[in-house]
Amino acid sequence: xxxxxxxxxxxxxxxxxxxxxxxxxxxxxxxxxxxxxxxxxxxxxxxxxxxxxxxxxxxxxxxxxxxxxxxxxxxxxxxxxxxxxxxxxxxxxxxxxxxxxxxxxxxxxxxxxxxxxxxxxxxxxxxxxxxxxxxxxxxxxxxxxxxxxxxxxxxxxxxxxxxxxxxxxxxxxxxxxxxxxxxxxxxxxxxxxxxxxxxxxxxxxxxxxxxxxxxxxxxxxxxxxxxxxxxxxxxxxxxxxxxxxxxxxxxxxxxxxxxxxxxxxxxxxxxxxxxxxxxxxxxxxxxxxxxxxxxxxxxxxxxxxxxxxxxxxxxxxxxxxxxxxxxxxxxxxxxxxxxxxxxxxxxxxxxxxxxxxxxxxxxxxxxxxxxxxxxxxxxxxxxxxxxxxxxxxxxxxxxxxxxxxxxxxxxxxxxxxxxxxxxxxxxxxxxxxxxxxxxxxxxxxxxxxxxxxxxxxxxxxxxxxxxxxxxxxxxxxxxxxxxxxxxxxxxxxxxxxxxxxxxxxxxxxxxx
Amino acid sequence: xxxxxxxxxxxxxxxxxxxxxxxxxxxxxxxxxxxxxxxxxxxxxxxxxxxxxxxxxxxxxxxxxxxxxxxxxxxxxxxxxxxxxxxxxxxxxxxxxxxxxxxxxxxxxxxxxxxxxxxxxxxxxxxxxxxxxxxxxxxxxxxxxxxxxxxxxxxxxxxxxxxxxxxxxxxxxxxxxxxxxxxxxxxxxxxxxxxxxxxxxxxxxxxxxxxxxxxxxxxxxxxxxxxxxxxxxxxxxxxxxxxxxxxxxxxxxxxxxxxxxxxxxxxxxxxxxxxxxxxxxxxxxxxxxxxxxxxxxxxxxxxxxxxxxxxxxxxxxxxxxxxxxxxx
Numbered sequence: 001x002x003x004x005x006x007x008x009x010x011x012x013x014x015x016x017x018x019x020x021x022x023x024x025x026x027x028x029x030x031x032x033x034x035x036x037x038x039x040x041x042x043x044x045x046x047x048x049x050x051x052x053x054x055x056x057x058x059x060x061x062x063x064x065x066x067x068x069x070x071x072x073x074x075x076x077x078x079x080x081x082x083x084x085x086x087x088x089x090x091x092x093x094x095x096x097x098x099x100x101x102x103x104x105x106x107x108x109x110x111x112x113x114x115x116x117x118x119x120x121x122x123x124x125x126x127x128x129x130x131x132x133x134x135x136x137x138x139x140x141x142x143x144x145x146x147x148x149x150x151x152x153x154x155x156x157x158x159x160x161x162x163x164x165x166x167x168x169x170x171x172x173x174x175x176x177x178x179x180x181x182x183x184x185x186x187x188x189x190x191x192x193x194x195x196x197x198x199x200x201x202x203x204x205x206x207x208x209x210x211x212x213x214x215x216x217x218x219x220x221x222x223x224x225x226x227x228x229x230x231x232x233x234x235x236x237x238x239x240x241x242x243x244x245x246x247x248x249x250x251x252x253x254x255x256x257x258x259x260x261x262x263x264x265x266x267x268x269x270x271x272x273x274x275x276x277x278x279x280x281x282x283x284x285x286x287x288x289x290x291x292x293x294x295x296x297x298x299x300x301x302x303x304x305x306x307x308x309x310x311x312x313x314x315x316x317x318x319x320x321x322x323x324x325x326x327x328x329x330x331x332x333x334x335x336x337x338x339x340x341x342x343x344x345x346x347x348x349x350x351x352x353x354x355x356x357x358x359x360x361x362x363x364x365x366x367x368x369x370x371x372x373x374x375x376x377x378x379x380x381x382x383x384x385x386x387x388x389x390x391x392x393x394x395x396x397x398x399x400x401x402x403x404x405x406x407x408x409x410x411x412x413x414x415x416x417x418x419x420x421x422x423x424x425x426x427x428x429x430x431x432x433x434x435x436x437x438x439x440x441x442x443x444x445x446x447x448x449x450x451x452x453x454x455x456x457x458x459x460x461x462x463x464x465x466x467x468x469x470x471x472x473x474x475x476x477x478x479x480x481x482x483x484x485x486x487x488x489x490x491x492x493x494x495x496x497x498x499x500x501x502x503x504x505x506x507x508x509x510x511x512x
Numbered sequence: 513x514x515x516x517x518x519x520x521x522x523x524x525x526x527x528x529x530x531x532x533x534x535x536x537x538x539x540x541x542x543x544x545x546x547x548x549x550x551x552x553x554x555x556x557x558x559x560x561x562x563x564x565x566x567x568x569x570x571x572x573x574x575x576x577x578x579x580x581x582x583x584x585x586x587x588x589x590x591x592x593x594x595x596x597x598x599x600x601x602x603x604x605x606x607x608x609x610x611x612x613x614x615x616x617x618x619x620x621x622x623x624x625x626x627x628x629x630x631x632x633x634x635x636x637x638x639x640x641x642x643x644x645x646x647x648x649x650x651x652x653x654x655x656x657x658x659x660x661x662x663x664x665x666x667x668x669x670x671x672x673x674x675x676x677x678x679x680x681x682x683x684x685x686x687x688x689x690x691x692x693x694x695x696x697x698x699x700x701x702x703x704x705x706x707x708x709x710x711x712x713x714x715x716x717x718x719x720x721x722x723x724x725x726x727x728x729x730x731x732x733x734x735x736x737x738x739x740x741x742x743x744x745x746x747x748x749x750x751x752x753x754x755x756x757x758x759x760x761x762x763x764x765x766x767x768x769x770x771x772x773x774x775x776x777x778x779x780x781x782x783x784x785x786x787x788x789x790x791x792x793x794x795x796x797x798x799x800x801x802x803x804x805x806x807x808x809x810x811x812x813x814x815x816x817x818x819x820x821x822x823x824x825x826x827x828x829x830x831x832x833x834x835x836x837x838x839x840x
Contacts, residue, residue: 035595043553115560116553170551171568173597193596194794195679195786222678222784223794226662230677233670356797387545387799394546394558408555418555428557 023201023215024510026491028239029228033197033221036177037188039154040168043116043408045501052502053199053217054094055154055182058085058104059147063498065317065410067147071099071155071183072135080142080453085150087133091206093157095181101129106158108137114168119428120149120408141451144458148409157181185210185506186217196220205506212507229486232257238491238510241501243484245306245359251486260494263308264483264501265315266406267415268358270351270368270476271435277349277399280435284341286473291334292375293368295327295478302363307479312466313405313415315480317499319455320412320462325470334375346376352398353381354389359481365402368476393434401434404481410500412462416446420465420474437474519820526816533812534585537805538578545799547594581805590809591802595795600806604788609690610680611776611787617707618772622715630722631754634730646723649716657775661709661782668705676702678784706783713775714768721764725757732756758829766822773811 034050035042052060058072069075072085091099108127111117123145126138137146165175180188183206186199199217220237222228225244231237233254243251243259252259272280272289279285299307311327314320338344349372353365362383369379382398393401407414422438423430429443445461452458469475483501487493490511496504547570548561565571569580581591590601633642669677681702683691693699729735730753738748777789784790788807795803 036597042551043555115556115564119555119557169597170564171594171597172592177597192786194791220679220784223797224782224784227665227678227782227784230665230670234673234677236676236678385545385797387549387797388543389545390549391546405554408553425558428559431555431557 024213025216025218026214026239026505026508026510027218027220027237028241028505029220029222029231029237030241031221031223031225031228033194033219037180037191038168038174038176039156039182040111040114040117041170041177043120048500048502051154051182052184053186053505054180054184054188055156056184058087058150058153058155060151060504061410061498061500061502065499067151071104072150075147075150077146078136081139083137083139083146084130085135085137087135088206089133091183092204093160093181093183094187094202095157095160097157097159097181099155099157099183100132101135102132103158104135104153104155105129107153107156108135110156110166110168111153115170117152120152124149142453143451144453144455145409145411145413145450148411151410155183185212194221207506210507211509212505213510214505214508217505232486232488235488239485239487239493239503241483241485241503243486245304245484247486248304248306248484256489257486258489259484259486260497261306261482261484262497262499263315264406264481265318265410265499266358266404266481267310267313267315268307268361268364268402268404268478268481269313269419270365270478271401271403271419271433271437272475273396273399273401273435275436276396277347279341279343279347279349280399282341283472284337285343286476288334288337288341288343288375289372289377290473290476291328291330291337292377293371293476293478294329296329298364298367299479302360302367303479303482306359306482306484308482310477310479312470312477313419314412314462314466318407318410318412319459320415320466322463322466322470325466331374338375343376346378348378348380349399351379351381351400352389352392353383353402354386355383357386357389358402358404361402361404364478368478393432396434396436403432403434405432412466413446413449416442416462416465420469421446435475437472439468439472439474442468442474518823522816522820526813529816530809530812533808534581534805535578537808538581539574541801541805544796544801544804547799547801550798550800551594585809590806593795593803593806594800595798595803596800600802601810603803604791604806604810607786607788607791609692610785611780611789613693613703614706614710614776614780614785614787615772617703618710618714621707621711622718625711626715626718626722630719631726631749633719633723634726635749637727645719649719652712652716655712657709657713658778658782660712661706661779664705664709665782675705677705680786706779706785709783710772710775710779714772717764717768718761721761722757725760726753729753729756755829759826762822762825762829766819769818770815773814 032046034046036047037050037054039047039051039055041047056070058070059067060070062068071088071091073088075083075085077083087101087104093099105127108121108124112121123139123143124137125140128136130136139146160181161176164179167174169177185202185205185207187202189198189200191197197219201215222231228240229243229247229251232240232251248259251257272286274281296309299305299309309327311325312322338346351365351369353362355362365381365383369381372379393403403419405415405419417429418432420433420437421430421443423433423436442465445465449458449461452461483499485493485497492509492511493503496508548565551564552561569577584591589599592598593600593603596603629645633645636642665677668675679702680693681698682696683693683699684695685691693703735748735753738752776787777793779785780787780790781793792804792807795807
């Protein structure tokens with residue numbers, strides 16, 4: 001293996017010397033590796049990270065939550081329900097086949113078949129190839145989220161997959177899960193699942209303006225956080241993610257390594273089930289809980305500053321972010337509200353939390369339970385691994401349940417669709433609303449925001465929803481989980497990282 | 513002939529053991545969590561998940577599921593891993609060489625350290641070195657293995673930077689498909705920390721055991737008689753006395769294989785060693801039930817095989833011992 005790698009690097013050096021400058025090898029470690037090489041099999045961070053290496057999206061998010069053209073050179077809105085994308089000319093897949101509008105249409109149709117992605121693409125009624133480089137998308141109504149959705153279109157090589165086998169298999173083997181032909185900056189050279197994946201730079205990559213100089217990228221999944229950190233500190237790997245909160249200082253202070261952190265977009269919340277516990281049906285009790293929980297304290301003490309205190313679902317930068325809403329910790333006020341609601345003597349409630357899903361999840365719940373004891377709410381807390389937790393969550397098995405949410409569309413409406421709209425088994429809305437919170441106004445505004453194409457009006461609607469949720473204490477917002485990456489000095493990860501946590505490794509520069 | 517009878521009997525026992533294990537494994541699988549959650553993204557609807565669950569046959573009654581499993585199992589198919597999307601047994605066998613070499617490394621270390629140390633401590637009971645070894649072994653026995661592991665990573669991997677702290681390094685594929693790390697320096701250097709860690713659980717115990725057995729043997733009549741006969745001290749100690757300490761050591765060693773397998777799970781996880789133990793813990797985290805059940809069945813088989821080998825070794829060490837169940 002080693003000789004092979006050396007040879008590859010040497011060969012790459014000669015290729016690279018002609019063009020871009022010295023080729024580099026990147027050894028990087030994540031906590032897991034993607035389930036599959038099929039970008040449509042599972043909607044998860046791991047899959048998308050892989051997709052950004054091996055495939056290329058039509059457009060992609062930039063650091064300011066705007067869109068950068070990738071395989072789509074430009075786009076124009078023809079009318080309220082039609083969007084036209086113009087594709088880059090002369091792009092080829094890893095197999096050598098040229099990428100055309102046909103491939104894009106085929107990819108979109110495949111996405112609509114994928115159990116994980118079909119929800120996102122439900123509003124796209126048709127995709128048509130007008131000519132080799134133009135794709136026209138029609139939506140079922142006016143849609144403000146066409147571009148958000150287009151970031152999920154990673155064109156796949158139609159001819160390659162149709163020959164090998166194109167079906168999406170969630171369990172069991174498939175051609176697409178083991179073989180890939182995209183247009184991306186890297187080609188998968190070898191893959192031993194759960195152990196090592198080796199990527200080689202695509203010699204025919206279309207983006208010749210990319211400063212990236214990584215010739216070989218080797219992904220080693222390292223599940224155990226201390227081992228991952230040790231691998232970076234020992235110099236065995238150049239780049240790791242995620243960095244656990246306990247090791248932030250160590251990586252920052254250590255000579256030769258650096259730390260990059262960002263405010264994340266995953267909101268951590270507690271939901272109060274009004275159907276299970278009648279006390280929670282009274283908004284004053286919910287407000288009392290919001291006042292009783294010191295989320296600033298949780299971020300400081302438990303998260304060691306590795307989080308951003310939240311008072312709403314939408315993080316800053318999202319359209320629905322309402323700057324007027326601020327955290328409210330006030331025990332006296334909480335006690336007064338409890339008294340007003342007729343619960344001066346308190347009551348008891350059950351609570352369930354996962355213990356390996358979110359950063360410090362169970363510690364947060366323990367702290368919250370202790371804080372609620374101060375307003376005489378006696379909490380019976382159960383924590384469990386996520387594998388057991390999710391079935392319990394589906395059963396709505398406790399009065400208070402923890403859930404963290406990251407909006408797949410990077411849009412505020414998504415939080416409401418899943419977390420705060422009235423649960424409805426037929427439409428799937430409110431699927432993760434274990435609190436059974438229901439407010440027609442929230443439902444109405446959220447649905448309206450999904451067809452409103454005027455950005456200003458849309459922002460006003462979504463911000464109003466946040467205000468209602470805040471006033472009624474529909475749920476207890478805790479914090480947005482921060483993101484952290486560690487790297488060796490000279491590996492310029494800060495230039496390719498973003499809040500979605502898709503490092504654009506194709507553009508990564510490693511200095512000599 | 514009696515060896516054959518013994519083997520047949522053992523094979524029958526192995527079948528029973530694995531059958532029982534499979535029932536236990538199967539009946540706990542519902543408590544391991546919902547595998548669907550690990551297969552799909554967060555926004556997939558409940559109806560969609562239900563349809564997948566049906567497709568996987570997870571909604572069938574227990575007996576139907578078990579009968580189906582058993583039917584496939586007798587044909588050598590223990591199910592398909594949800595994560596690896598390959599037959600579970602194949603995935604496990606792929607990881608077997610890594611675990612086997614790790615265990616071999618650990619056994620090599622504790623045999624080559626515990627035998628000399630145990631004998632030394634028995635013969636030079638009151639020397640200062642014996643005291644250090646005996647005190648050290650008490651400390652060693654009381655440190656949990658994951659602490660040893662993390663300490664090793666920190667000291668040799670990070671602070672001193674002498675040895676790699678994760679993975680298996682470069683391996684060479686032998687003609688029969690076995691990936692070995694023994695043939696490259698990189699592979700061996702990766703093996704050092706994990707195998708020291710793994711041996712650290714057994715080492716103190718074996719030093720104490722060998723010392724105690726050796727002390728006892730040195731006081732027996734036949735040793736005193738051998739001395740009286742004028743045999744050399746060397747011969748008395750290492751041939752007569754030592755050989756008789758081996759029987760209990762092998763017995764305990766055989767029993768400890770189970771412990772060793774259990775500890776490979778911890779050791780492999782900390783060192784990211786791509787073996788069966790690491791695979792198992794990951795499978796539990798991902799609720800990869802077919803892989804979990806296949807693993808415990810394979811481990812059950814390893815137990816039976818190891819104990820059979822231990823019984824054979826008995827007869828080699830002490831010809832007076834008969835193979836269990838064989839008529840002499």
